[in-house]
Amino acid sequence: MSSLTPQPSPRSRANADRPPPRSPLVTLALVTVLTGIGAGLSGMLLALLLHAIQHVAYGYGAGHIIGEESFLQGVTDTAPWRRVAVLVACGLIAGGGWWALYRYARPLVSISAAIKPGGKRMPIFATTVHALLQIVTVAMGSPLGREVAPREIGAAFASWLAKRTGLTAAERRVMIACGAGAGLAAVYNVPLGGAMFVLEVLLGTFGWSVAVPAISTSAIAAVIAWIGLGDAQQYHVPAYGINAQLVVWSVLCGPLFGAAAHGFARLTSRARNASPKDWRLPLYTLVNFAGIGLLAIWFPQLLGNGKGAAGLSFDDNLGIGLAATLLVLRVFITTTTLRAGAKGGLLTPGLANGALLAIVIAGLVNHVWPGLSPGAFAIVGAGAFLASSMQMPITAIVLILEFTHANHDLAIPLLLAVAGSVATLRLLTRAQGPSHGMPAASAERELRLAALREPSARESSD
Structure with missing residues (x-):
């Protein structure tokens, strides 16, 4: 019976030994550029939304979303009762928003889960709502950070884009990580920091096949975000020396x-x-x-x-x-x-x-x-x-x-x-x-x- 079983030909065995096909270089380059642009625009819009909510909630910087007055100056100058009222509203929005999201939306998929081999796709709607809730609550005074929201939006967009363009599973993982790093780069104007986040934290490799798209997407995203946020640094410090x-x-x-x-x-x-x-x-x-x-x-x-x-x-x-x-x-x-x-x-x-x-x-x-x-x-x-x-x-x-x-x-x-x-x-x-x-x-x-x-x-x- 075994003698009747068809044996693979030398050509089929050679094909099996070949590495999996890669997407054309032009497609990879296009996805890289579009991921940077998408992450830059989303990071810019999220940052502008955060500043707008801060100004409305605490009543400072009227007419200027990006102004000279800082958030700390704004909350310090506002009446104490207003701080309490805004934080109470923040608690209502946070509790009601996340409870509804968990109950009615699709299950959320974290970035770390999405970049694993065989990881699930990040749902666009649920991820967007999740990110917006973070931005709104941080703008109103939550002590947590705002950097996760642009990372999630950038990663979700990169995941959708990679799927639509037919990238391989390995390439999709890289682009999801690059989208997350580009979101970080856009919202904080840290192009090198965004790229390093991808290489050191998310993917754990400094290979050229990852370094090139990571640096490219973060640089593009940071430049795109300058449209609305300007080329500004986060902290202005004196010229300290060392001793x-x-x-x-x-x-x-x-x-x-x-x-x-x-x-x-x-x-x-x-x-x-x-x-x-x-x-x-x-x-x-x-x-x-x-x-x-x-x-x-x-x-x-x-x-x-x-x-x-x-x-x-x-x-x-x-x-x-x-x-x-x-x-x-x-x-x-x-x-x-x-x-x-x-x-x-x-x-x-x-x-x-x-x-x-x-x-x-x-x-x-x-x-x-x-x-x-x-x-x-x-x-x-x-x-x-x-x-x-x-x-x-x-x-x-x-x-x-x-x-x-x-x-x-x-x-x-x-x-x-x-x-x-x-x-x-x-x-x-x-x-x-x-x-x-x-x-x-x-x-x-x-x-x-x-x-x-x-x-x-x-x-x-x-």
Whole structure:
């Protein structure tokens, strides 16, 4: 019977050994350009929407979506009762919006799930609503970050475009990641940071086949976003130099930033995982945001994703007492907001926590060895904390330099602090991994995913 079974010919065996077909170079180039344009336009529109809602909610910057007055100035100048009222409204929108989304829309698919081999497609409508809810709530004062929304929209658009143009599965994964990085590049004007996010965090490779589209899409998106946002940097900082104190304390305190970031990542991950998925979500978010509004009567710096607190730290405009208070309160409200069920990123919140912690440390160590610039050390601390809290050391360094346009001499203490921070994080992760019933490498991977993805009640599992 076996002798009657047809045997494959030499030609068919040769065809089977060939690598899978690739899309034509022209198609790949077209998808790359269109992904950059789409991510740039969506990031620009989301940023403009955020600014418009901020101005309307807090009554500042009339007639100017992009103006000279910052969000922190706007909320500080507004009446305390208005802060409370806006945050109560924010709680109602957050709770009702996400509850309805989970109940009636298609299941959400995270970026990390979509770029896995065989990953599901990101639903356009549900992803768009999810992103808009993040933008609206952050604009109204949520302490979470706004960077996830443009990443999700960019990734969803790239997924749809890659499917329509017939790219292979591997090429689709690359373009989805590039769309996410381009969205980040557009909203923050960080083209190199967006590309590094794709290479280091999402895909974990620096190969040319990934580097070229990642850099191209992020650069295109950033330039497109200039149409509405201008070529602006996120933080304006003095021209800090370096001295012996800054270098020494960056080395000594790097592990401290890593340990603090490790604790923050675990705390926020547990809060996300414990968030309600049912009728309790509207109730929890209402109570949470109303509480934040009450705190904002005395501490308007708490409102928003942390950009105001980080900016004050970088400018050396915070005392040690206020910095310590804001640090404790920001960690608290970020955790409670995630626990209540609201969604958003942790990039700017983590950056602000690192900057505030650095201000506190600088205020203390200057009593021992005077000469440490708190503002310069805040930039170093922000990068070291961000590198570990989101498991992205190279991307964090690039983002800090692009955010601040700081003197490149600061790269020396920044690199030293990031090295100590990440080394400490890895040691802590490996030490705690077996105690949680998983290998150390698996525990580290779970920390990375927890920092990057935005799970929901109806999201496909990772």
